[in-house]
Amino acid sequence: MDRILEVVIAKYNYWIYIVLMMIGLYGVIAKNNLVKKIVGMSIFQTAIILFFISMGMKKGATIPIIIHGQEASVRASDYINPLPHVLMLTAIVVAVSTLGVALALAVKIYKEFDTLEEDEILEKIRKS
Amino acid sequence: MTSHLPALVVTVPLLTAFAAFAAGWLRPKLCFPVGLTGLGITAISSIWLLAEVLEAGTVTYELGRWPAPWGIVYVVDRLNGVVLAAISLCAFIQWISSRASVKSQFSDRIGAFYGLELLFVTGVMGITVTGDAFNLYVLLEIASITAYALIAMGGGRAPLSSLNYVFMGTIGACFYLLGVGYLYIMTGSLNMADLASILRGMRSSQAILVAFVIIIVGVWLKMGFFPLHGWLPNAYTHAPWPATTLIAPLMTKVMAYVMMRLVLFLFGPEYSFGVLGLKDVVVWWASLAVVAGSVIALSQKDLKRMITCIILIEIAYMVGGTFLGNRSGTTGAIFHLVNDVFMTLCVFLAVSSLAFRQRELDMDTMEGLFSEMPFTMGALVTGALSIVGVPPTCGFFSKWLLLKGALEAGHYEFMVALILSSLVCLVLFFRVFEAAYFDHGERSHGHHRMREAPLGMVVPLLVVAIGIVALGLMSGEVISSIIEPALPRGVL
Amino acid sequence: MIWQLDLVILTLVVICGIGSLMIKDLLGAAILFGAYSFMMCVLWAVMGAVDVAFTEASVGAGVSTVFFVAAVFHTTRRTKD
């Protein structure tokens, strides 16, 4: 029992991100409404960011800002790995840019077809 | 100055993009010459870079002067040197030829359009030149976001197709990022050369296997490889012409390059082809994709849609050729990639100049085009013959290598698919030429005679057509001096 | 780092994520997505990624919710699923 708990505590972060990723993927693929799909896409991206952040984590370490007065004796194991954070800052920016473009497209589609449901749009295209 | 060339090929289009966008607000007339100069410098420096690489071997450039695993480095070897030269030339030629149609379609937002086009070029150049796995993701997103916007500028269905592309492209890029995360958690590095050397010792890891699969699937999604191609025909068909002629030749080819880079260099041929046993499955799958692409292309009526479907076939060639795993197959795939940039560019430019004079592009409206637009049609014939694979053009030689590779590897199904798809392409283009060559004389009176496309479109088109033939004639030297030495030693 | 707290926030994140996909009102989905982002940001702050959490708080919970609301306002709140 203790062993199982240990494994769960050691790995649950990695599992939760998979759950979130599947939720997002379901949103993108199965939903019919375009804005819902965009929400799903954002969830998908955030899940991957979560994965990266959890892998940078170190037990017993503090945030990666060097404490004043201790500049001379910095040990790497005292600070959380900053590299995944940097990568994920970039990924967040990419995510918000994609979100902006996707929403602009959704607004444009609504202007053109007067609806956000994918099946109704396809219906309208087939008719014309 | 020569030592800074790898940085120049990316930063020059980037800075030009800002200049073009600012010029769009201040003085719209300046956009075109600014971009022309920028792309010209880029093309010259990338060719120079290729010469440098051929002479002195691999060039490495440390950005911010941080050494390799800590900072980001650019690595140019023969493989991406030749791809870089092809991309920059293609962008330069397209820039000249699209001037008239951009002017007529986007007169009120010319700066934004040109800025996005230049950013797209920056993105694909960066993807090609970078030696860092995460940097590749960022540049991939630049190329994708600009491509989404450019595609969505077409009327009617274009925004919907583009939004579909957004979803598929984001999922693909995220899969790639996830795979990079798996690699990072197992190795702790992001630099490609460093990763490759660490991965050599981790052959049996499950996590690396999963990373390999996820990354390749993500890249295939971006490439539009067969079962994942859903977004491609719609997006390219509904895009406005100046955007299609830029994106269609470059985006999928660059992703094919990324696949080769990862399979051949990052994971290494021994891992990709040896440990997994996925090799044969992928080749079978590629053969299937070739056949499926041919069927899809045959069922199209619209000319633009038809030529976008041909991209599906070409992509499947490259995947199959890479995964044949022997020397001639891989060489064929790389050479086909370079050829395909120019072949696709030629065909798309030719069709776009037809479309510039004539809005509807059905088979029925093409009658008598040979006598009316002889140069455009001549270039179209050259491009088409190259896609079909007729000897003096370059398409023949790469297909020949692919066939040879398939024969050596014993994959007869890939050979059959190759020959079959060549026949299909022949049929497809022959339909067009038949309609265009024979003037049935039963034209409706509304059909006025068309003039040749403007000079700014015809001249670049002819240059590309001559380039295709020239590349075909020089194929021996290109293969033996550039592409063969580019392969890693593990490819037998 | 308290793993129980972590688990609670993770559960909330999952609930908000599912909720924003399930709710039958796009404005509600936008707001729930903001809540999801905020939970995510708390989670990252707990994990020590302060810079990322800061960014997510300003971008995910702030600006992207505003973008969503603006887009929904100009299109429609109606949704079938």
Place this chain on the structure above:
Amino acid sequence: MLIWASGEFPPWGDPNSPASLHVSPRYIEKTMEETSVPNAVTSVLADYRGYDTMFETTVIFAAGVSCFMLLRLFSGRERSSHHYRHILTGLTLRVRRKGKQLPELEEFEPMDSLWTPYDLILRTLCRFLIPFIQLFALYVIAHGHHSPGGGFQGGVILGASMILLAISQDMRSALRRIRERTLAIFSVAGVAIYAGTGALCLILGSNFLDYAALSRIFPVDPVGARSLGIFLVEVGVGIAVMATMIVIYHNLASEGFLDEGL
């Protein structure tokens, strides 16, 4: 498949995982020595992997240009729908019409480009808040070396303050403060500051984005020059992000007409 692969991962929070042993210790141990920036995230972001960040800013710029290009309408085309507000209940109605005017009703007022919301509390409160938000944003940009934050976060907050102005008052008054043309120039200028700093280093004879080269024109030593370069870059990022966020919001919230907001 993904769960199966996670079986081999090092346990969560393990200080000895390869991810935290191979490359990253150098970032933490050398950040003070090589860049004199205590916040390791900032130094890695803007210096060691500064190239990524340049393209990150470019991505945001591309998104702004895309939104502008997709949605902006220049000609005075008729809007497809208009909003009316019920005076007593405050409900907003959307009426679609094609060229026809609605009968003027007593209890409805049109929400056209001249209409301004008049919630006194909201307006006054936002008026008070916005300067403080902007001040905080500037602090975040400037203090990114020592505490969490930096150009990107500060830029977003600065942009959000302008968006708040556009929401709480109306878009016209927000646009009077910063014109669209100014925003466009700002967003270009911000990214150009970043790329220009890099190019300056190139011109000064070093590699692209090697801030140490800045010590040749500024009176600081190479390590201080790296710190200075990081600061310059952060300011550029801040400006670009602020302008781009506002551009995206304006185009999204007014369907490209840039007259009325939410």
